[in-house]
Amino acid sequence: MPKLFVIAGHGAGDPGACGNGFSEAERVRVLARKIKELGGGNVILGDLSRDYYRDNGVSTLNLPKEYQIVELHMDAGQETARGGHVIIYSGFHADDYDKALADMLTDILPGRSQMIVKRDNLANPERAAMRGYGYRLVEFGFITNAEDVKVFNTQMDDIASGVLAAFGIEAAGNKTGGENMGCILSVNGTTTQYYFDGRTIHPFANGKEKTVIKKVCNGITDSIKLTKDELNDLKNVLKRS
DSSP, rough: OOEEEEEEBTTBBOOOOOTTTTEHHHHHHHHHHHHHHGGGGEEOOOOOSTTEEEETGGGGGOOOOEEHHHHEEEEEOOOOOOOOOEEEEETTTHHHHHHHHHHHHHHSOOOOSSSEEEEESSSHHHHHHHHHHHHEEEEEEESSSSHHHHHHHHHHHHHHHHHHHHHOOOOTTTTTTOOOOEEHHHHHHHOOEEESSSEEEOOOHHHHHHHHHHHHTOOOOEEEEEHHHHHHHHHHHHHHO
16 A cells, blocks of 8 residues: 655645635645545655645655645636646656545546546656656646535545545545455456446446445455456356355
8 A cells, every 4th residue: 555645735825726615725735634544654745835736846855656646626616617637747657546546536526528637748757757656637627617616525524535535545534444445347348347246246347336345445455356257257256155
């Protein structure tokens, strides 16, 4: 399980985008504190007094390689524009963490036609890539959209837990007492994924169902890759049990 380094965007005098009575810098700092509160020792909270873009902070980080970086932002646009998405460096492919974050946003802050976007004109994604860090910038909806702001404010625990779950980190208050939660399976060469509860294999109909399982079973293993033959072997074993 990786550990998480959380950067809250803007700050140090830069409010970021503003709308509906809030500033981006203030809101994402509240979310960053919530992620740290629920993630405990698995989360390092970046210095909230800094603007990691303006002071080139990502380039001077000294993190162990098991740490993943997530930078928190909110977008701005027309009042009707809605939804969150994940931004990654243009030279990379989306990894499982990026995809899990996108699934969570699709469930809680929907509205985007493209949930994962590659960019080559943003400083921090490139800086992180040059340092070899796993990094993504996440826009948690539009601060200029009243419904997105309402969801952000009223479902902050769910959003923070969803961020942690994307990295396999169990949120405080979601302990399972050691009970086996099963795992999520994927099959090489296909896009279908399954929830395996230890007894039965359940195919997901959509990404939203996967997000719900990961939320309910916080800390569930995601995802174990099988060949088609291995999946068939597993099904045969379960028929005999």
